Amino acid sequence: MALMRDDSKLEPLEARRRQVADAFAPGGALARAVAGFVPRSSQRDMALAVFDAIVERGTLVAEAGTGTGKTFAYLVPSLLAGGRVLVSVGTKTLQDQIFDKDLRIVSGALGTRTDAVLLKGRQNYICLHRLERAAGDGLHETREAAAQLRHIERFARTSVSGDRAEVSSVPETAGIWHAVTSTQDNCLGADCPRFEPCFVYRARRRALAAQVVVVNHHLFLADMALRDEHFAELLPTVDTVVLDEAHHLPRIGNEFFGEGWSLAQVAELAADALATGLHAARDGAPWIDLTRSLEHAAREVRVSLAQAGLAAGSKLALDRLSEPAAVADALAGLQQRAEQLNAALEQNAGRDPELDLLAPRVERLRAQVLDWRQATAASAGAAHGQTAKPAPASADAAGDAVVRWISASVSGAQFRATPLSVSDSFVRARQRVAQAWILTSATLTVASRFDAFLGEIGLEATTRRWDSPFDFRQQALLYLPDPMPSPNSEHFAEDVADAAWPVICSSGGRAFVLCATLKAVARVAARLEQHMEQSGTRFPLLIQGKGTRRNLLQTYRNASGAVLVGSISFWEGIDVRGEALSLVVIDKLPFAPPDDPLVEARVRALRSQGRNPFIEYQLPQAVTLLKQGAGRLIRDEHDRGVLMILDGRLLSKSYGRTVIDSLPPFALTRDESVARRFFRGS
Numbered sequence: 176m177a178l179m180r181d182d183s184k185l186e187p188l189e190a191r192r193r194q195v196a197d198a199f200a201p202g203g204a205l206a207r208a209v210a211g212f213v214p215r216s217s218q219r220d221m222a223l224a225v226f227d228a229i230v231e232r233g234t235l236v237a238e239a240g241t242g243t244g245k246t247f248a249y250l251v252p253s254l255l256a257g258g259r260v261l262v263s264v265g266t267k268t269l270q271d272q273i274f275d276k277d278l279r280i281v282s283g284a285l286g287t288r289t290d291a292v293l294l295k296g297r298q299n300y301i302c303l304h305r306l307e308r309a310a311g312d313g314l315h316e317t318r319e320a321a322a323q324l325r326h327i328e329r330f331a332r333t334s335v336s337g338d339r340a341e342v343s344s345v346p347e348t349a350g351i352w353h354a355v356t357s358t359q360d361n362c363l364g365a366d367c368p369r370f371e372p373c374f375v376y377r378a379r380r381r382a383l384a385a386q387v388v389v390v391n392h393h394l395f396l397a398d399m400a401l402r403d404e405h406f407a408e409l410l411p412t413v414d415t416v417v418l419d420e421a422h423h424l425p426r427i428g429n430e431f432f433g434e435g436w437s438l439a440q441v442a443e444l445a446a447d448a449l450a451t452g453l454h455a456a457r458d459g460a461p462w463i464d465l466t467r468s469l470e471h472a473a474r475e476v477r478v479s480l481a482q483a484g485l486a487a488g489s490k491l492a493l494d495r496l497s498e499p500a501a502v503a504d505a506l507a508g509l510q511q512r513a514e515q516l517n518a519a520l521e522q523n524a525g526r527d528p529e530l531d532l533l534a535p536r537v538e539r540l541r542a543q544v545l546d547w548r549q550a551t552a553a554s555a556g557a558a559h560g561q562t563a564k565p566a567p568a569s570a571d572a573a574g575d576a577v578v579r580w581i582s583a584s585v586s587g588a589q590f591r592a593t594p595l596s597v598s599d600s601f602v603r604a605r606q607r608v609a610q611a612w613i614l615t616s617a618t619l620t621v622a623s624r625f626d627a628f629l630g631e632i633g634l635e636a637t638t639r640r641w642d643s644p645f646d647f648r649q650q651a652l653l654y655l656p657d658p659m660p661s662p663n664s665e666h667f668a669e670d671v672a673d674a675a676w677p678v679i680c681s682s683g684g685r686a687f688v689l690c691a692t693l694k695a696v697a698r699v700a701a702r703l704e705q706h707m708e709q710s711g712t713r714f715p716l717l718i719q720g721k722g723t724r725r726n727l728l729q730t731y732r733n734a735s736g737a738v739l740v741g742s743i744s745f746w747e748g749i750d751v752r753g754e755a756l757s758l759v760v761i762d763k764l765p766f767a768p769p770d771d772p773l774v775e776a777r778v779r780a781l782r783s784q785g786r787n788p789f790i791e792y793q794l795p796q797a798v799t800l801l802k803q804g805a806g807r808l809i810r811d812e813h814d815r816g817v818l819m820i821l822d823g824r825l826l827s828k829s830y831g832r833t834v835i836d837s838l839p840p841f842a843l844t845r846d847e848s849v850a851r852r853f854f855r856g857s
């Protein structure tokens with residue numbers, strides 16, 4: 176379907192390349208169609224580099240600073256080059272912006288008719304079959320669940336998309352969603368009585384026929400993982416793949432190329448087995464007893480994890496559990512319950528297609544639990560004296576090194592085996608189809624070098640970078656207080672709040688204070704509260720943990736002069752435009768916690784290869800995050816803001832220079848009065 180490599184087409188190609196350049200010129204297609212369009216040579220150059228990569232079916236890794244206008248810079252050449260395009264992004268904000276706005280603007284400006292589809296993961300669409308089953312089985316009889324079910328039924332009767340995001344009356348987190356959406360495991364596919372009107376398959380059919388498909392990285396990587404295992408494909412095969420916000424790919428890749436199971440999955444399996452068993456084979460087995468004892472065994476596993484030192488909200492590498500033997504025993508109990516349920520399903524095989532779908536799920540769970548039980552028992556053996564060192568990463572079925580770790584929530588837990596590197600998976604995916612790959616983001620380099628990112632994803636690529644067109648020297652200030660509070664001091668959190676308070680007063684709130692740990696969040700917030708009380712100067716104070724992230728951000732946007740105190744997780748995916756965010760305070764450089772199981776295993780692995788994990792892995796990650804934050808502060812030509820960092824390592828350590836050089840060219844001051852005066856010009 177695509178262009179390319181045919182000499183007879185060189186001329187039309189050259190003409191199209193000119194068309195790409197002309198679209199960005201003064202008085203060009205974009206200037207005529209988009210009010211306030213400012214022609215920028217960096218945007219045009221990026222568009223031409225994208226066009227060339229498409230023609231060559233090459234791989235382009237492009238960093239474009241905030242304000243370059245990179246979505247137009249890849250949409251214009253992608254549409255003009257012809258062929259089919261997949262655009263994958265890391266955040267919902269950008270997904271909506273591209274689909275609802277940018278694509279329409281660009282195709283309008285170019286005068287092309289673009290058939291575009293936004294495709295989401297299957298869990299976003301209502302499953303008509305499960306909805307019917309849920310409505311009929313009477314198992315959702317709390318008043319709230321019944322009312323939610325009625326809302327969803329009414330919506331499904333009239334909806335074209337079946338997209339659950341359109342059901343605003345039912346909260347995203349409501350338990351009912353599990354009963355009315357499908358997973359790959361419980362979907363009946365072509366055997367389903369509702370296959371024809373099925374929202375999931377209708378959306379996929381539309382995507383197969385569309386010229387442009389917009390997805391998120393989770394779906395893109397899920398597709399990559401499925402193709403890797405020769406299972407199936409979720410997405411159409413296209414000529415051009417654009418991966419925007421590409422800095423997210425290594426992290427999200429870890430989720431998809433690893434393996435794992437969770438106690439929530441056990442609970443879902445129990446709920447499905449109960450509903451299906453009672454519906455399809457009520458007399459076939461004691462479904463209530465079987466599923467209750469499965470759930471009970473899952474709770475016992477959670478209790479054993481708590482006893483082994485895994486607190487809610489934390490993660491531990493398997494070899495760091497303090498009582499692995501107790502966890503292994505609890506897993507043995509779970510395995511036994513899964514075997515009993517499996518036996519019941521086998522006895523009822525052939526009675527109902529949906530019941531038959533449960534058997535492989537239970538078998539898979541049994542095998543995973545057995546695998547983890549054995550690994551945990553081995554770890555218990557090691558803990559009893561054979562070795563004092565943490566065990567090295569083990570290997571998955573493909574022989575890739577993996578680290579096993581467990582994370583816990585209040586009542587749940589996830590068991591994960593995560594590959595130490597995702598590069599092989601990316602290389603295989605890149606080689607599978609002859610197509611162009613464009614990877615772009617505002618944050619792919621460290622001190623202008625792409626090595627760390629390319630090393631993570633393992634691809635050979637043409638690299639290009641364009642600085643932000645904003646005048647950072649005029650619009651922004653990097654303030655490093657003099658003296659810096661000592662991070663080793665017991666009062667570091669309070670010292671941070673004390674140093675930030677005068678600047679917060681000068682900025683009139685409008686500030687994010689980002690801390691390295693949740694503990695620091697509470698202490699910094701408490702100290703700021705004290706300052707407000709003592710001075711009588713009040714700003715709306717929003718604190719992570721007191722409300723959902725979404726609500727806090729919404730309140731921040733609506734309140735005037737608010738101060739939000741959060742951990743570094745608040746840094747990304749946040750889009751607060753204009754003056755509402757004028758000051759960002761960071762207590763420490765955002766290095767990933769060294770005791771995070773994946774970080775620990777990767778550091779160990781790099782060290783064992785004689786490499787420098789700090790320079791190759793930890794520093795680039797922290798720099799990427801810091802650059803993301805700096806990008807939030809200045810969103811357009813008129814934005815102004817101060818970035819205040821209280822980490823003395825920026826000045827005392829040799830890598831501090833690398834960090835500063837990786838940031839946009841802020842004006843720099845160490846003088847508090849200069850930082851405070853900066854806001855007078857706002």
Ligand code: SF4
Pocket residue numbers: 301302303304305357361362363364365367368369370373374375376
């Ligand atoms: S095909 Fe699958 S997702 Fe679609 S209605 Fe049937 S079970 Fe649900």
